[in-house]
Amino acid sequence: MSTEDVTLTAGDAEVTVQPGNGCRIGSLRVGxxxxxRQGKKYGCFPMVPWCGRIADGRFRDGAAVHQMPLNSPPHAIHGFARDAEWRTARTSKTEAVFTYDLTDPWPYPGRVTQIVELTEDGLTLRMGVETYGDSFPAQAGWHPWFNRVLEDGGEPVRIDFDAAWQEERGDDHLPTGRRVEVRPGPWDDCFGMPDGVDVTLTWPGRIAVNVKSREPWVVVYDEQDAAVCVEPQTGPPNGLNTDPRLVTPIEPLETATTWTWRRL
Structure with missing residues (x-):
């Protein structure tokens, strides 16, 4: 199995996956x-085995308390699969499958699989987390960095969505546990969409991209000048502590997101 970049093409759409760089989508070109956004830390990376921040890097599983590295002090953020080397399991012109084995400092043995599928008008990302032993809590999601302004200019992107609520964010950037009405941006916030994530990014006169997922959670981050982020995920920030989902020997954690685009 290889860690070399993999490029998929469909019509005038092209996606490059970088298994050696956290299995991130390094490029998505349409027409x-x-x-x-380009750069080693950008593109679109998988967040696994957790999403967003874990308070103080600690989470509880029954009586056991586990400490994760504080890669965003005082918290741990976005998992560590984004910094790992994945392996390409198989590829075709329009689809590729990648795997990553969970290891230290994650306390449970398991495997993550990401499937990338490209069509002429859409990109589907799927992720599964399975255990090699005991059940454990986990989260999975994606963190895309969409260019605020396309590389050849034009108006900045507009973000449109209709959330049922916004998770109130404390001074520590973690949800307080209160749900509030959606507040105006800029955001670095988690929103609840119980019917599934449905967010549209529109570059006026150019292209619109609709981000969907069956998951009820999305983080929207638009506090930077260069890019905006729309992050579908299986639970809220600090969810390993507040809203855990178990990976069991008979039930892996499976999630997906589909982005579809249309020219304007």
Whole structure:
């Protein structure tokens, strides 16, 4: 199995996956125009085995308390699979499958699989987390960095969505546990969408991208000048403590997101 970049093509859409760089989507070009911010830490990376911040890097599983590295002090953020080397399991012109084995400092043995599938008008990302032993809590999701302004200019992107609530964010950037009405941006906030994530990014006169997922949680981050983020995920920030989902020997954690685009 290889860690070399993998490029998929369908019509005038092209996606490059970088298994050696956290299995992130390094590039998504539609009609020759790059939609994702470029750079080693950008593109679109998988968040696994947790999403967002874990308070003080600690989570509880029954009587056991586990400490994760504080990669965003005083918290741990976005998992560590984004910093790992994945392996390419198989590829075709329009689909590729990648795997990553969970290891230290994660306290449970398991495997993550990411499937990337490209069509002429859409990109589907799927992720599964399975255990090699005991059940454990986990989260999975994606953190895309969409260019605020496309590389050849034009108006900045507009973000449109209709959430049922916003998770109130404390001074520590973690949800307080209170649900409030959606407040105006800029955001670094988690929103509840119980019917599934449905967010549209529109570059006026150019292209619109609709981000969907069956998951009820999305984080929207638009506090930077260069890019905006729309992050579908299986639970809220600090969810390993507040809203855990178990990976069991008979039930892996499975999630997916689909982005579809249309020219304007």
């Amino acid at each position: 020759g125009v790059e939609l994702l």
